[in-house]
Amino acid sequence: MSLPDLWFLLIGLFFTGYFVLDGFDFGVGMSLPFLAKDDTDRRVLINTIGPVWDLNETWVIVAGAALFAAFPEWYATVFSGFYLPMLFILLALILRGVSFEYRHQRPEHRWKRTFDRMIFIGSVVPAFLWGLVFANLVRGMALDKNFDYIGSFADLFNAYSIVGGLATLLLFFTHGVIFVSLKTDGEIRVRARKLAVRSGAVTIVIAGGFLLATCVAHGRPLSIVLSIAAVVTILVSYIANVRGREGIAFGFMAATIALAVASLFAALFPNVLPATNDPANTMTIANASSGHYTLEVMSWISLIFVPLILAYQGFTYWIFRKRVTRAIITAGAH
Amino acid sequence: MPKGLHLTAIWGATVGSIASAYFIICANSFMQHPVGYVINHAKGRAELTDIWAVLTNKVALAAFPHTLFACFMVSAAVIISVAAWHLYRNQHLETMRPALRFGLWMMIAAGALTILSGDQLGLAMVETQPMKMASAEALYHTSTGFNASFSIFTLGTPDGVHELFSIRVPYLLSFLSTHTFDGTVEGINNLQAQYRAAYGPGDYSPIIWITYWSFRWMMGLGMIAILISVVGLWVTRKGRMPKNKWVWRAATWSFPLPLAAMVIGWVFTEMGRQPWLVFGLLKTSDGVSPGTTGVEVLISLIAFTAIYATLAVVEFRLILKAAQKGPDEPTKIDATTGELLHEATVY
Secondary structure, eight states: OOHHHHHHHHHHHHHHHHHHHHHHHHHHHHHHHHHOSSHHHHHHHHHHHTTTHHHHHHHHHHHHHHHHHHOHHHHHHHHHHTHHHHHHHHHHHHHHHHHHHHGGGOOOHHHHHHHHHHHHHHHHHHHHHHHHHHHHHHHOBOBOTTOOBOSOTGGGOOHHHHHHHHHHHHHHHHHHHHHHHHHBOTHHHHHHHHHHHHHHHHHHHHHHHHHHHHHHHHOOHHHHHHHHHHHHHHHHHHHHHHTTOHHHHHHHHHHHHHHHHHHHHHHHTTEEEOBSSOGGGOEEHHHHOOOHHHHHHHHHHHHHHHHHHHHHHHHHHHHTOSOBOHHHHHHSOO | OOHHHHHHHHHHHHHHHHHHHHHHHHHHHHHHSOOSEEEETTTTEEEESOHHHHHTOHHHHHHHHHHHHHHHHHHHHHHHHHHHHHHHTTOSHHHHHHHHHHHHHHHHHHHHHHHHHHHHHHHHHHHHOHHHHHHHTTOOSOEEGGGSOEEEEEEEOTTSSSEEEEEEETTHHHHHHHSSTTOEEOOHHHHHHHHHHHHOSSOOOOOHHHHHHHHHHHHHHHHHHHHHHHHHHHHTGGGOOOOOHHHHHHHHTTTHHHHHHHHHHHHHHHHTTTTEEETTTEEGGGGOOTTSOHHHHHHHHHHHHHHHHHHHHHHHHHHHHHHHHOOOOOOOBOTTTOOBOOOSOOO
16 A cells, blocks of 8 residues: 555544544534533533543544645645635634533523533534535535636535535434433433434434435445445444443444445545546545655654554543433532 | 542643644744755645754754743743732732742743743844844844944834934844854845845845834843842742732733733744745745635634634633632542542533
């Protein structure tokens, strides 16, 4: 495997990890108005992801930085072409991030509710826009011969990309609600399980439809296999959830998101961004990648630091492995 | 969570912050003084050839300690402000008095190191970006020795070309730029001609009034913060507590000084690089993304300004509230295991 191919694979892995991990904390953020009946419930929900949401979010920085260093042309086109969607994702993540920190700083009901709303909006916006962005990447964009995006902001919103956005929105929502059932106890756990059954059914239809459309229009053998596997795992997750097997349901939902993201990268390979106007302008792994030396340096750095990051993140999950309950919340000092 | 691990976590945060500052400075220093690359003409881009050269860029090696110690000055100022606020109200004396003395010493130590590393950065700047030093002094004509003077204050015509009144220290600019009293400092006009010969027609000087004044405000505000600390150490020597409320007010309000100095220093170094994005390689005007419209950039500018301004106000109020609350109760430690009693909830 050549170094550019390796880095295409690694970037795919980084984004996969990001969507699996940040996906469920987006889902928990989105579930606040559906699962919480009072402030204690909301704190239970927020504390399920409290110690880990920022670790999860580091993977988008890793993925973005890897994109920047390994495929500068791809990075430049994507971040310029998706300027406004990327801006809204970033603003949403900023507002969501500070809301977790600010929410408990003051006792007033209005203060808390303001940040609850921001957590909800800050979770919905990126959950939808990431799907929109990735659907457009697979579908392709209008590019000139310098790989500069020549379409408009409105072109980013087409039937396929909007379904893509809804697919990630629903996948993350269900993923998060299953996570709540796994990480809490008592009434909220029961409510989460029931909600996951209902939202899971809708998710299967929309996400399945999106993968089907992707296979029909842009499928390659590997991406079709991965898409079928994703549909199988989401069905297993659904059945496990109906039977109250939360751990299995969560594991298979994580696998579903991983397989779905992997199938999008497999549909792109060996291109990184197809040009819809003129195939000659299509951006490929070969013509968008950095020099050999840069990739070599990056490979060594990743070999040292990625296992280190994985180890301390794994350790954090281990430290905070217990279920969060109303009793723990009310016993706390805050 | 065991005590040792708890301690490791805070050191992890410190080491991580400092390492990230170093890498950010390395990236910025590449823009000030590009090294370790080769131009690939076929692809029309610069490609990395030597990561070690980038990490040991002489500008980075001077700018990193300069930035880091300036950050320590900001932290020292926050400690001084909070401690002075409580001491003036005669509360938490056992915590706040040592905190104040610590903050004052920290400010002086960090201040001295900021000045020394700033001096090294100045030398690197003269070598790699002489235009930046010339525009920091608004020095139009190449000068030597006595004439290479440093103006502390200047009143000039609005375009900054003609000087009306100025307080000058002879030899000082020569010393800052070359560490000798008979050195030659190149002027803007001379450099302008050199750059036109090398890079083609155009204006190669930054906006002079911004570089001139930002350079002075950066140094001036930093020096005032250090001066306040020296006076502060003197008036609080051997357990003394000054009665004069202005002493306490000055200490409480010293926190914006190094912060402002630092922001202005970044304005200086970034504006002083203009018209270049990457010095000698890529002009700022050539760095504009063709795929992004002016309206989109305007939207992002307004959005970021609005959000960060709002967050700054909220954040400042929260910090103020936390600072005025005073120290927390000591952390509880389990008597039998010696472990810190871990709080189950974070939020």
